[in-house]
Amino acid sequence: MKQISTAILGATGYTGAELIRLIDAHPNLRIAHLAAHSQAGKLVAEVLPGVSGEVSAMQLASADTPLPSDVELVFTALPHGAAAESVKKALDTGCRVVDLSADFRHQDADTYRAAYGADHPYPELFEQAVFGLSEWARDAVCGTKLVANPGCYPTCTLLPLLPLLRAGALDTSVIIVDAKSGTSGAGRSPKTELLYCEANEGVRAYGLPRHRHAWEMEEWARAYAGQEVHVDFVPHILPMTRGMLATLHLRGDNPDGWHGLLSGAYADEPFVRVLPKGALPTTKGVCGSNRCDIGVVVTGPNSGVVISCIDNLLKGASGQALQNANIMLGLDEGLGLSTQAVWP
Ligand SMILES: NC(=O)c1ccc[n+]([C@@H]2O[C@H](COP(=O)([O-])OP(=O)(O)OC[C@H]3O[C@@H](n4cnc5c(N)ncnc54)[C@H](OP(=O)(O)O)[C@@H]3O)[C@@H](O)[C@H]2O)c1
Numbered sequence: 001m002k003q004i005s006t007a008i009l010g011a012t013g014y015t016g017a018e019l020i021r022l023i024d025a026h027p028n029l030r031i032a033h034l035a036a037h038s039q040a041g042k043l044v045a046e047v048l049p050g051v052s053g054e055v056s057a058m059q060l061a062s063a064d065t066p067l068p069s070d071v072e073l074v075f076t077a078l079p080h081g082a083a084a085e086s087v088k089k090a091l092d093t094g095c096r097v098v099d100l101s102a103d104f105r106h107q108d109a110d111t112y113r114a115a116y117g118a119d120h121p122y123p124e125l126f127e128q129a130v131f132g133l134s135e136w137a138r139d140a141v142c143g144t145k146l147v148a149n150p151g152c153y154p155t156c157t158l159l160p161l162l163p164l165l166r167a168g169a170l171d172t173s174v175i176i177v178d179a180k181s182g183t184s185g186a187g188r189s190p191k192t193e194l195l196y197c198e199a200n201e202g203v204r205a206y207g208l209p210r211h212r213h214a215w216e217m218e219e220w221a222r223a224y225a226g227q228e229v230h231v232d233f234v235p236h237i238l239p240m241t242r243g244m245l246a247t248l249h250l251r252g253d254n255p256d257g258w259h260g261l262l263s264g265a266y267a268d269e270p271f272v273r274v275l276p277k278g279a280l281p282t283t284k285g286v287c288g289s290n291r292c293d294i295g296v297v298v299t300g301p302n303s304g305v306v307i308s309c310i311d312n313l314l315k316g317a318s319g320q321a322l323q324n325a326n327i328m329l330g331l332d333e334g335l336g337l338s339t340q341a342v343w344p
Contacts, residue, residue, distance in 0.1 A: 004028055005072055012060065019321065042059070066093075073096050099148055133320075152317055153235060154216040162225050169261060179245065245281070258304055273294070279295050280297070283309050284343060285343065288314070
């Protein structure tokens with residue numbers, strides 16, 4: 001079986017470490033190159049306690065080290081702003097790239113600037129980047145060399161929202177997304193608000209008045225469902241390691257029909273599960289899997305809540321990134337990914 005040489009840039013972060021775990025077990029991919037930033041020069045085993053075997057003895061290159069000539073696939077798991085340069089270099093050497101950062105998730109430079117407060121260094125690459133919400137973008141992912149992997153909050157929100165929007169089932173003037181994430185969603189670099197004493201036994205909202213992922217949700221709701229929407233999005237951080245839950249407060253003429261619309265849209269999708277009417281998803285129920293679980297509850301004649309859960313490091317990041325790489329390479333989309341959670 002052909003092994004595709006693969007590089008992970010940003011291998012020492014939480015999503016990078018998750019990519020190592022997934023790719024190490026993938027039948028068609030081989031880890032050929034791992035790069036880091038402040039930890040460059042160290043051995044993987046010195047930095048990532050969860051990694052064992054041959055890959056743990058690899059030395060971490062720096063992010064600007066040229067890629068080995070046999071590398072065909074590159075995952076960039078770098079902070080936004082830092083990823084664009086590495087993506088450009090990898091594309092220039094002929095590699096396929098899955099970028100986990102936000103650097104190529106927008107279709108134009110103005111939206112990128114509005115969301116990230118900076119000019120994009122390579123806006124000419126937007127045209128070839130495909131926003132890889134896998135279940136909605138298979139054909140485009142298949143034909144591109146650059147996948148912009150969606151953010152965790154947009155994935156958790158758009159998967160339940162898009163089928164309802166596309167069916168014209170929602171009042172688009174009121175879409176409230178109340179979302180919660182575990183602390184791994186903020187990455188591994190030290191931050192005061194993530195210290196144990198400050199994050200433990202507490203919950204807080206952040207990113208207000210407008211978190212950068214609101215632009216991403218609105219842009220792709222418009223692109224996929226053809227509907228102009230405004231999303232009132234409030235993220236919260238919870239004292240758990242992984243997991244994400246989004247509660248969508250929605251209005252529409254016939255909320256009793258929402259469950260059928262969602263079940264129909266995802267009937268054949270292994271990584272999206274619409275729970276029986278009234279059943280509620282949990283972060284524990286998807287932890288360790290590449291699944292998004294969705295629950296629907298009608299709360300009034302014209303209102304309801306749709307709740308979705310993902311593992312932020314899997315369907316929200318590295319799992320969906322591998323799903324997209326599989327699609328891009330023409331492999332079975334589910335290779336190396338689990339539909340089963342680690343439970344309890
Ligand atoms: N965490 C999530 O749940 C999640 C979900 C979806 C998308 N994402 C996105 O995925 C990307 C990676 O996230 P993460 O949570 O894995 O971050 P992280 O844990 O903070 O890791 C960042 C990685 O990038 C390297 N790095 C830091 N600053 C750099 C710079 N200036 N230039 C080059 N490399 C640099 C770090 O290397 P050293 O360790 O050597 O310093 C580390 O390997 C981010 O863009 C994030 O927004 C994350």
